[in-house]
Structure formats: C-alpha cells, structure tokens
Amino acid sequence: MNKEVYSICFMCSMRCPIKVKVKDGHVDWVEGNKHVAGIGSSLCPRGSAGKSMLYDDQRVQSPLIRVGERGSGNFRKASWEEAIDYVSGRLKEIIDKNGGHSVALCERTQFATHVSKTFLKAIKSPNHCTHDAICKGSVNTACRSLFGYTDGQVGIDYANTKHIVLYGRNIFESLGLKEVNSLMKALEKGAKLTYIDPRVTVTASKAHRYWMIRPGTDLALNYALMHVILKERLYNAGFVSKWIHGVNELRDFVEEYTPEWAEAETGISAEEIVSLAREISKNKPSVVFHFGYRGANHQNEIYMRRSILMLNALMGSVEVKGGLFFKKGPAEVGGKAARKLTSQDFPKIDMPRFDKVGTKDFPLPDPNHGVGQILPYAILNEDPYPIKALIAYRMDPLMSIADSNQTKRAFDKLDLLVSIEINYSNTAWYSDVILPESTYFERTDCVQQANGLKPQMFLRKKAVEPRYDTMDGAIILKKIGEKLGIGEYFPYETMEDLVNWQLEGTGFTMEDFEKKGFVAYGPDKIFWDRDNIPFKTPSGKIEFKSSLLEDAGFESFPKYEHIGQSEDGKFRLVIGRSVFHTHISTQNVPYLNEQESENKLWINTARANELGIKNNAVVEVASSCGKGRIKAFVTDLIHPEAVFMLHGYGHEAGRAKRSFNKGLSDALLQKNIYDEIGGSPAFHDTFVTVNPL
Secondary structure, X not given: OOEEEEEEOOOOOOOOEEEEEEEOOEEEEEEEOOOOOOOOOOOOHHHHOHHHHHOOOOOOOOOEEEOOOOOOOOEEEOXXXXXXXXXXXXXXXXXXXXXXXXXXXXXXXXXXXXXXXXXXXXXXXXXXXXXXXXXXXXXXHHHHHHOOOOHHHEEEOHHHOOEEEXXXXXXXXXXXXXXXXHHHHHHHOOOEEEEEOOEOOHHHHHOOEEEOOOOOOHHHHHHHHHHHHHHOOOOOHHHHHHHEEOHHHHHHHHOOOOHHHHHHHHOOOHHHHHHHHHHHHOOOOOEEEOOOOOOOOOOOHHHHHHHHHHHHHHHOOEOOOOOEEEOEOHHHHOOOOOOOHHHOOOOOOOOOOOOOEOOOOEOXXXXXXXXXXXXXXXXXXXXXXXXXXXXXEOOXXXXXXXXXXXXXXXXXXXXXXXXXXXXXXXXHHOOOEEEEEOOOOOOOOOOEEEOEOOOEEEOOOOOOOOOOOOEOHHHHHHHHHHHOOOHHHOOOOOHHHHHHHHHOOOOOOHHHHOOOOEEEOOOOOOOOOOOOOOXXXXXXXXXXXXXXXXXXXXXXOOOOOOOOOOOOXXXXXXXXXXXXXXXXXXXXXXXXXXXXXXXXXXXEHHHHHHHOOOOOOEEEEEOOOOEEEEEEEEEOOEOOOEEEEEOOOOEOOOOOOOOEOOOOOHHHOOOOOEOOOOOOEOOOOOEEEEEEO
8 A cells, every 4th residue: 555644754853844655565755845844855865864774674673681791782682571571670679779860861852752751750760861961051051041042942044044154063964954955045045154163064165254263262253253343333233232131241351352362362364353243244133143053062162152142142133034033832823732741740859860950069051951971970970879770762872972981881880771772872782671662664753842933743653564573662661661650650552642642732633734744833934023022031131141150150251261282292173973974873874874884084184294194094093081093084174283073983783784893983082071061061172192003
C-alpha cells in the first residue's frame, strides 16, 4: 500500500517539516513539506540521508545488557521484558538506598522531554539536564539578563533583514533549511552579510565582508563597535530612550575601548570597525547582530553574547521586521497550548540539583536545562551528594562534554549507566544497558508546540513499522516507571494516546494534522506594538545594567581582559560543524559517512612550515587532557594562532564500523572548563601542541 505521511525530520535539532512517501511498507522518498513557508520541497544532506539511517544494519537492533567490562563492547541480546526488569530493578535498589536524587537523566532536548522530566519528578530527582546548556547555556542567560526571555523565545526575521552580522555562525554549513532559505531571500533582495571568524568557511565565502579575527577577541571588537555607535550617535535614539536601562553607564564604560585599541587586540583595522558601525546604522532597525546558535566558546561567553544583544538593542532591531522578535504562543490569539505531563502534581523535591543551578553557588543558568558539563565533577566528587545512576537519552556525554577521559572516570563510579539510543554512541558502548529507540520514521511523537511570529503545532507521525526490535522513548520510560510504581504519572498506553491527551482543550485533533502536517492558531504574523513591548525584566526594559547579574553579585560591564599570545608555540583549539553531520550522531550513517568519514586538523601554512608539517600528513595533537592522531589540512584559510577540527569524530563503538576510530575526538583534548556565570562550556579555551610524526 502506498501513502504519504507528513512528519518532522530528526536528523538534527532543527526539526524541519517533511513529507514521507511510503511504498509497500517501506520509506521510498523523503522531501520537505511544501506547505511550510521557507521549506519548500528541499532537504539538507542530513535530512536526505534519514532513509539511510532507517535501513542501516549497524544501528542498535534490540535491547542489550553488558556482559564484559565497561567499554569492551561485550553485550548480550535481551528481550524488552528482561531489559526493563533489569533497569527498573537496579534503579529501585539505588533509589531505596540513596534516594531518588541519586538518579540523573541527560538528553538531547526533544518533543518527549516533558516525559523525561516527569519520570525524574516522580522519583523525586531534580537531576535533569539537556544538551542545550552544553551548546548555548550562556546565550540563554544573556538573553534573560537583557530581555527576561530565554534564547529559545527569541527569533530572527532573516527574510526581511537588510544587514546581518555573524560571529562564527557558519549558517551555510551548520544549517537549518528555513533560516538559510530566508536569509538567501534577503541577500537576493540586496541585504548585506558580514562574517567574523578565525577560519574561512563556506559562509565566509558568501559574505560581503569577512574578517579573520584573532581567536578569542570578539568581545573587544564589540566594545569598539559600541564605542563608535555611541560616540557618533549612530543608534536608534527613540528606541534607546524609551526601552534601554543603563545606556549612560555603557557609554561611560566603552569610552576607553576605541577602534584603535581594538585593532591591536583583534587584528581588524580601526577604519574597518568604524566603517561597519556607520554602514549598518544606515539600515537600522532592520539589521541583525546574530546572537549565535552555539555559544560555548570562552569563559567570558556571557559577556560576549550580551554585547551582541546590546548591539541589536542600540540599533532598535527588536520586535521589528528584519530584526529580532519574541516568539508568540497560542495565548496571543486566544488559543491553548498542548498539555505536558509536567503539569501534574508531583512529590516535593528537597534536594538541590547535581550542578547546584539555582543555588548561591551557581545562581544564573537556566534550571530547565541545567549545566551538563558539571556532571562528571558531581559524580567524581560526590558533591553535593553521590550520583549512582545515569540515563543518557540520545545524548552522548563522552563526546559532548569536554575531557572524555575524566567523564569515563566518572562513569566508572556509577552503579548503573543506561542509554536510550538509536545508534551506537560512545556512551552507549560504555553503558550497562542499551535500550534501542525507534527512528523518527518508525514512531509517532509528542506534539511540537512551534511558537513564532505565527504560533503553530506540528506532529511527527509514524510512517512505517519499526524495522528492528525498537521502541518509542516515551514508552520505554513509561514501562520503567510502571515497574518503579510511578505509572500513574504516565496516563497513556500508546503514543497516539499521549498525543490525544496533549491535544485535549486545544480545539485540535490528530486528524487535523493530516492535510498539511501542522495546524495554525491564526493566519497572521504577530509583531508587538513597539510602544508596548512586554519585556520580562524587573525594570520592564532592556537591561544593559542588569538586575539579574548584579543581584547575583556580578558586573554588568566587566573590564576587558587582554588575550595574550599562547606560549610554547601552542595553538588555540577551535571546533565546529559541517553540512554533513549533526554533532556526534550521524558519522556512521551510510550516505553521510561516504561524504565525510573523518575530520582533519586545519593549520595555517606558515605555522605548518615552521613545524615541518605537510598537507595530509598525520600529526599528533596534545593538550593537558589527552592526545591523539589526525591528518593535517595545511591552508592559509585559518588564523595562525588557531587550529580547527570538526566536532564529532573519533568514535570508539566497534559495532559502528564505518565511523570506528576515524578521525580524532575534540572531547579527548578539551579541558572541562566553563563560563561560571552563564553556564556554557569554554570549548575554545584549550591550547594544544601539534607535532609531525
């Protein structure tokens, strides 16, 4: 039987709407959902390779229980009944002895995250964390410090911008279809693109202006831009006067940070800095200084991201076409959002989180996501208490958290490590039990509440039956919960039951998604009246002088700390992504592995010549945390003070044969250091040596 099913891709976190064509029970074709503005029928390489992952015989095919040493890859096949009994039995022993707070769950944020949170709340554990914080925790904190909204509640009107500035946001490689198509539309209409990065990327090649900035000096550049904008009165005076709290304090602060000063720090000429400030101000307010998708580079990340957002505010590019906007929910048009299981009443949790977020020790990061990189420290130091069990739900801490050797030492202290996974990740390979989840083609998922200029809901609907002995993650957690005596918190038997429960009271049913794959609460885009923007800060304004920061004992305007030259010939390690892979999760997918099977180390030609390193030669890269071998890519397209490698390689899972031992893991080299105010890791604050072999 042939059919077409509207669904949502999950080859990355962008969640592009798709149409799946099914022939004789098999996925025959996948394309974008043409009913969704900005998508059309197109897909990125990862989305196009989804079918390849579905039919891959190297993904996890059944529940597995470890029989050898951790990391040995020795597992035995188990039935679902045995695996669920094993996991729930071990968890019960741990909870009875140590309390529910001794259990943690980490995951890549998804539609079923409310199910994961419900599971933990029901066992009285506060210890939920997501990949979001590891990716962009400081961006979240920065947005809240200025607007009172999280970064997830802020959108960008790419299609109508007249000038966009990107700080290492390699948008044409680490891409989302809708934003790229919208930006291309703007560029075709004459918009300008400025790109700033120590490395020449595909996005740099598309830019009208590219600056090869000294790595780590973006904040210096922004202080100088503010200096020019305020000195020459290039800002949006009406907006600034009405909506910004602390502009005079900022003016006094940046007075010393001249373009000439910034030139010495960044390597960008003072003349060019002044030119950008003047040029972009002519197009205000329809301009964007992009606040970043991954904001996890330096220990001062909170202030770097705040400075970007301040530049937007000075231009008045907030809640305006071509600028930033705050995402609108169903309530804006009198509608009701889909329900979440977390809306139920739960037992009171008296213990702090493992990362101490929300306490005086770590007051500002968002507890909705936590700070995942603290997990190894919490386990090893048993601070604030022992963590005895970890469930990794489609997240791979061994490759996502810096210093994988430290993370392994932490995992060795656990009594139980469980992975809910589709593929053989490094963490799954190191686990006691692997519980295989069905792919996004093989499952119906929870409702996606898609807030934006037009609030909508999307539905990921099952297209084909599971190929292997796999199960939906929300069903897995329900079954474990039932064995633990908390089944009452999971009022569904199937995913269809759960979706119907979520939709109660919204006015929509599952059948309403059949025609286009989504439902809309209203036909029109919603921009708030610029005279009545409901900022959620104590002052009701954009807080340059931040009550969130200062009430916690931190400065709003910290003095810039000079970035010196690295010692002993070391390089600053910089990482990023390519168009072919999503973090650490797709390197073994057949079609994508064919396109890019390993990473290389980008190194500046002059520095390589000094070290005697030839192009494609194998080199040893070493840091204080670890070392490994990788092929060199010798090029003029990277700053001499930095080396670059793609994130997500160096897989250790032997059953993922295509990606096994290919390339080098950045997590092996990076120090687990982080922004102690905003919460993000400092992935670019590790220095390495590079030597020929």
